[in-house]
Amino acid sequence: MALVAIVGRPNVGKSTLFNRLVGMRQAIVDETAGVTRDRHYGKCEWCGTEFSVVDTGGYTSNSDDVFEEAIRRQVVIAVDEADVVLFMVEAATGITDYDSEIADLLRRSKKPVILCVNKVDSGEKMYDAYDFYSLGLGEIWTISAANGSGTGDLLDELVRVLPKEEAPDEDSHKDLPHVAIVGRPNVGKSSLTNALLGEDRNIVTPVAGTTRDSISTYYNKFGHEFMLVDTAGIRRKNRVHEDLEFYSVMRSIRAIEHSDVCVLMIDANLGMEAQDMNIFNIIQKNRKGCVIVVNKWDLFEKESNTMKRYIESLKERLSPFDDVPIVFTSVTEKQRILTVLDEVAHVADNMTKKIPTSALNDVMLEEIENYPPPAWKGKYIKIKYLTQLPTRTPQFAFFCNLPQWVKDPYKRFLENRLREHFDFTGCPIQIYMRAK
Numbered sequence: 001m002a003l004v005a006i007v008g009r010p011n012v013g014k015s016t017l018f019n020r021l022v023g024m025r026q027a028i029v030d031e032t033a034g035v036t037r038d039r040h041y042g043k044c045e046w047c048g049t050e051f052s053v054v055d056t057g058g059y060t061s062n063s064d065d066v067f068e069e070a071i072r073r074q075v076v077i078a079v080d081e082a083d084v085v086l087f088m089v090e091a092a093t094g095i096t097d098y099d100s101e102i103a104d105l106l107r108r109s110k111k112p113v114i115l116c117v118n119k120v121d122s123g124e125k126m127y128d129a130y131d132f133y134s135l136g137l138g139e140i141w142t143i144s145a146a147n148g149s150g151t152g153d154l155l156d157e158l159v160r161v162l163p164k165e166e167a168p169d170e171d172s173h174k175d176l177p178h179v180a181i182v183g184r185p186n187v188g189k190s191s192l193t194n195a196l197l198g199e200d201r202n203i204v205t206p207v208a209g210t211t212r213d214s215i216s217t218y219y220n221k222f223g224h225e226f227m228l229v230d231t232a233g234i235r236r237k238n239r240v241h242e243d244l245e246f247y248s249v250m251r252s253i254r255a256i257e258h259s260d261v262c263v264l265m266i267d268a269n270l271g272m273e274a275q276d277m278n279i280f281n282i283i284q285k286n287r288k289g290c291v292i293v294v295n296k297w298d299l300f301e302k303e304s305n306t307m308k309r310y311i312e313s314l315k316e317r318l319s320p321f322d323d324v325p326i327v328f329t330s331v332t333e334k335q336r337i338l339t340v341l342d343e344v345a346h347v348a349d350n351m352t353k354k355i356p357t358s359a360l361n362d363v364m365l366e367e368i369e370n371y372p373p374p375a376w377k378g379k380y381i382k383i384k385y386l387t388q389l390p391t392r393t394p395q396f397a398f399f400c401n402l403p404q405w406v407k408d409p410y411k412r413f414l415e416n417r418l419r420e421h422f423d424f425t426g427c428p429i430q431i432y433m434r435a436k
Contacts, residue, residue, distance in 0.1 A: 002051040002162045005082035007075050009098035010058025012090045013118040017145040018042065018055035046155040051162060054078055059102050079105065083163050084112045087137065091120045091128040095135065103135045112161045116154060117142045177226040177348040180255045182283070183265035184275050188295040191331040192265065193217070193228060196341065224341050226348065231255045256282055261289035261347050261426070263340065268300040268328070272317045284321055287393045289347040289426045291325045293340055298330035320412060323419050325426050347426030353394065355422055357387045360396075367417045376405035384436050395430040403433035
């Protein structure tokens with residue numbers, strides 16, 4: 001998706017407009033200047049066109065703000081990364097030195113710029129907006145981000161100047177499963193990609209954070225065919241200090257959103273830490289298939305039944321979604337690399353599996369009869385019929401007389417029976433209760 005950066009001096013309403021575009025109160029808004037220090041990302045959809053929006057901190061110079069230099073550096077990088085820049089100014093204050101400085105920066109960037117005059121909520125303030133033509137950035141667009149006036153015309157212009165999405169090279173493979181290799185920094189993601197491809201496609205060093213972009217490669221070996229995406233390591237927010245790494249993390253999360261199956265790599269010696277669980281939750285929330293790869297197994301001290309105990313410990317942490325393939329590898333020693341491919345292919349097949357309605361009802365109605373839903377307030381729940389929904393991921397609708405009284409524990413029972421009978425290993429399953 002195209003990226004739109006909102007830039008401007010402090011307190012012109014950038015975060016207010018950002019929240020309006022993404023449709024939620026994601027960025028803190030306050031009358032105090034300089035509230036936004038970090039960049040916020042969100043998605044906006046207008047007239048069928050979807051694009052990403054990034055809110056930046058207020059651009060200043062020679063101020064008392066200790067964060068000034070860091071914020072300025074973030075704004076410059078945001079401008080470099082963006083496809084279109086939304087330059088916000090304020091009608092009431094007119095052109096300030098900061099506005100002129102930002103305008104010079106944008107002219108040098110050679111990026112498409114839309115000049116947006118905010119806080120124009122009356123006819124009188126419209127006349128103040130005309131002063132901004134002197135910045136030499138073309139047409140001005142007057143809005144009031146607080147009440148939304150003028151934002152429709154602004155979005156029409158924004159969609160018009162966005163670069164048209166060209167079909168990427170891998171479009172010929174668009175129907176293939178997209179497999180994203182994700183995890184914390186320095187767990188061996190690029191090494192696994194290189195081992196699978198049989199060539200040094202990606203740079204590998206002992207330094208965490210070597211990979212900064214999400215790199216997509218067509219893979220066709222050993223009877224398997226899919227798009228392989230190596231991503232940057234995802235660290236906790238308070239550990240991310242470098243600007244480029246922030247973008248790398250965002251692209252890694254976007255790679256998860258656009259994938260079909262995610263290979264979550266963890267370090268055998270560190271185990272499943274909190275950040276690994278955060279990444280696993282992102283995968284689960286986006287309803288993606290998952291394979292867990294425990295790398296550097298050759299460096300792990302082993303005893304009898306070590307692998308079995310390790311798997312039990314992992315599944316305890318992953319619960320309730322613990323029906324996930326776990327593969328122990330040593331990428332440097334090329335141990336069990338092909339097993340990873342087999343498990344990825346298995347999960348990808350499970351993600352697209354369609355169960356005939358007759359087979360579903362034959363098996364599941366018998367299970368429901370043997371273990372019916374618990375009565376609620378003296379009312380008995382009767383499930384009469386179920387079917388698989390025509391969705392990209394496994395989702396099932398159960399039709400009953402009182403859908404609102406079927407609680408999560410019983411839904412988990414139904415999910416476990418579905419997994420037991422029809423093999424949905426590695427796939428998140430959604431269950432919906434509907435009135436018959």
